[in-house]
Amino acid sequence: MRRELPSVVLFVVGLLLILERFLNVGLLAEVGQEIRTWGIIVAAFAVAVASMNLIVVHVRNVRQHKNVVYSLTLLLALVGMAGLGIATGTDSSGYKFWYNSLLSPMSSAMFAMLAFYIASAAYRAFIAKNAEAAVLLISAVLLMLGNVALGEMIHPNYGAVSSWIMNVPNLAGQRGMMIASAIGAVATSLRVLVGIDRTHFGGGE
């Protein structure tokens, strides 16, 4: 029963949402909207449950003197921002100040780190240790040359080579994978919907 009931709910909700996508029926559209609203409510409860895990883990860390500084910073930020948001609202200048002054620049810094990581990942990937890696290395060098002035210095029409690599073999491969992935996604969803695949309820088959 622990698994059957969620499976039945999943099937009914999934079927209703599929029908809503293909049938122009007012009732289905309204029911679909209602289900999505419930989804938002469930997600809000899930955030509360997840936040509890965060608090438990970091309180334990503080008690066990493990990464105390990190855990205290996190707990302080969590309680402080939640308190500020509840007391003054998320549109208040105080809340926005901390959000825009701390979280946004730190997120931008993390994103900027990608540039360095791309370089280090490319360095490792471009070692021609086998035939596939050699193909990767040669295509990458050809493409990189096409994207800098050096390519045009080698030959005025050099850009056509890098464009061809991107638009013919690369695009063909990508489209093949996209089609196969889409079929896999539909098949996975179908298995879950009809209850064949229930590992997400825990514990395997």
Place this chain on the structure above:
Amino acid sequence: MDSRWRQIREKGGSMVLYVERLLSLATLLLISFFVFWGIFTAKRGNVPKIRRIPGLEAITEAIGRATELGKAVHFNPGIGDLTSEVAPQTLAGLDILTYVAQTCANYGAELIVTNRNAVVHPITEEIVRQAYANQGVIDLMKPETVRFLSDEQFAYAASAMGIIQRERVAANIMIGAYYAEALLLAEAAAQVGAIQIGATARMYQLPFFVATCDYTLLGDEMYAGGAAVTGDAVRLGSILGQDYVKIVCIVLGIIGALSATLGSTWLNDLFARFGN
């Protein structure tokens, strides 16, 4: 609530198909037909054999190595949710998590699951708890085993990178929907010398996994993962069905290429009109 439902009933219109979505409906029915036919075939005893997927075989090897080194295994089911178009990728990640958790429990390896999505978090917790309970090692399950880090993408990435580096994990398994954080996580694990297995169906992130991970599951290999590691006949049957749909797609591709070469656009027009 009664008045709300009355409003819904009153708004109920006539049952009409969206014509512009007919082809999508036909595609869904076609895939469903082949998938269920594959499952039916497998149930009758004709279980298909699928090719070796090195990335999946490497999961056991990576967990074994982590056990020998006495270090943790880090698993992440992507940062996608369960309600958008990336939901199947998250489900595929959860499917493989079941196997990873069971293997870790069996070997006695420490498992750390990190989550970005709050809805996915309790599901991963339940999967790991059940896997540990099934293996009789529920006492190994701690609050730190399955951790929710943050629902902010880069806050999650920073936190997960910190865990990977501080715990010096021996294996990093990332299976699900990934965005810009994919490379951050993979590079953090590469720096501590972890065996890495990455899988996603998001085309923009696949090159990063190919460049950084020891093993990469490309696109639909990820969806076959659960079936392949468990050897479950029914799910293997559905993969057979998927392959038949691929054959239909290849035939359509050839017809489309021939038509376009001959200057006809009928297939394009058909998709433009009915394939919304």
